[in-house]
Amino acid sequence: MAATLDRPAVDVRKLDPYSFLAVLGKRVIHPGGRRSTEELFGLAQLQPGQRTLDVGCGVGTTAIQMAHRYNVGVTAVDIAPLMLERARRNVHRSGLDGKIEIEHGDILALRFPDNSFDRVIAEAVTMFVNRRQAARELVRVCRPGGMVLATEFFWRQPPTEEAREVFLGQVCPGMQLDKLDGWVRIYKDAGLTGLQVRSGPFEMMTPRGFLQDEGFLNATACLLRGVSRITYVRKMAWLMPRISRAVPYLGYILVAGVKP
Numbered sequence: 223m224a225a226t227l228d229r230p231a232v233d234v235r236k237l238d239p240y241s242f243l244a245v246l247g248k249r250v251i252h253p254g255g256r257r258s259t260e261e262l263f264g265l266a267q268l269q270p271g272q273r274t275l276d277v278g279c280g281v282g283t284t285a286i287q288m289a290h291r292y293n294v295g296v297t298a299v300d301i302a303p304l305m306l307e308r309a310r311r312n313v314h315r316s317g318l319d320g321k322i323e324i325e326h327g328d329i330l331a332l333r334f335p336d337n338s339f340d341r342v343i344a345e346a347v348t349m350f351v352n353r354r355q356a357a358r359e360l361v362r363v364c365r366p367g368g369m370v371l372a373t374e375f376f377w378r379q380p381p382t383e384e385a386r387e388v389f390l391g392q393v394c395p396g397m398q399l400d401k402l403d404g405w406v407r408i409y410k411d412a413g414l415t416g417l418q419v420r421s422g423p424f425e426m427m428t429p430r431g432f433l434q435d436e437g438f439l440n441a442t443a444c445l446l447r448g449v450s451r452i453t454y455v456r457k458m459a460w461l462m463p464r465i466s467r468a469v470p471y472l473g474y475i476l477v478a479g480v481k482p
């Protein structure tokens with residue numbers, strides 16, 4: 223596939239589902255969608271001038287919202303060059319370059335000193351790595367009195383063997399899910415107190431959720447992009463029925479806590 227000046231060539235077949243969604247132009251790429259991000263903002267009590275960190279920022283949507291709506295300074299990191307490229311472009315288009323710094327970073331080994339940020343968020347990231355280590359790292363870089371907020375997938379009800387195998391074996395190999403209390407324990411063990419929890423259904427990939435998260439115009443643009451290349455069509459034809467099989471059993475959990 224030919225590369226363009228600003229867009230490196232991508233082998234679509236090898237992309238994980240969330241990178242593929244980013245390639246299609248999707249802006250919200252976590253299981254709770256905009257609903258869980260609004261809940262996160264509600265719990266975070268963001269104040270102008272605070273230093274915030276968005277780990278695994280994807281295409282930068284939440285980082286842009288935080289800077290735009292709450293006038294906070296945002297550092298946003300991601301491990302994937304594809305996401306970083308799109309996040310930088312989206313931040314530039316939003317005119318918020320002065321308020322948001324985008325850089326490469328690994329949730330397992332953040333470059334920031336202890337106690338650096340007032341708020342640390344990670345939407346749908348720790349489940350891809352060593353979860354306990356990642357949670358400790360989020361807490362480490364948060365200042366005492368500051369808050370860590372994270373959203374994750376969780377099993378709302380016990381999945382069938384088939385749904386579990388399709389989702390964790392084929393769609394997202396290596397991803398680690400938990401039940402609600404399992405996630406809460408991880409963040410408690412990482413050192414957070416005063417834990418607050420929200421949860422809800424996984425609607426990101428249902429037609430209603432897609433439309434709610436992206437709005438009519440971007441949902442249509444994603445769809446048109448999805449049918450614009452045979453490799454995209456094949457990928458969607460493989461992905462969508464598999465995700466659909468797991469949807470009834472999946473939900474999102476949002477955990478928020480204070481670093482003592």
Ligand SMILES: C[S@@+](CC[C@H](N)C(=O)[O-])C[C@H]1O[C@@H](n2cnc3c(N)ncnc32)[C@H](O)[C@@H]1O
Pocket residue numbers: 240249250251252277278279280281283299300301302305327328329330344345346347350351
């Ligand atoms: C499901 S997407 C969520 C993206 C974004 N937070 C959002 O909600 O739209 C997971 C993101 O985590 C990033 N990621 C995966 N492993 C990571 C790691 N070890 N360190 C930092 N980011 C990571 C991926 O590149 C991807 O952007």
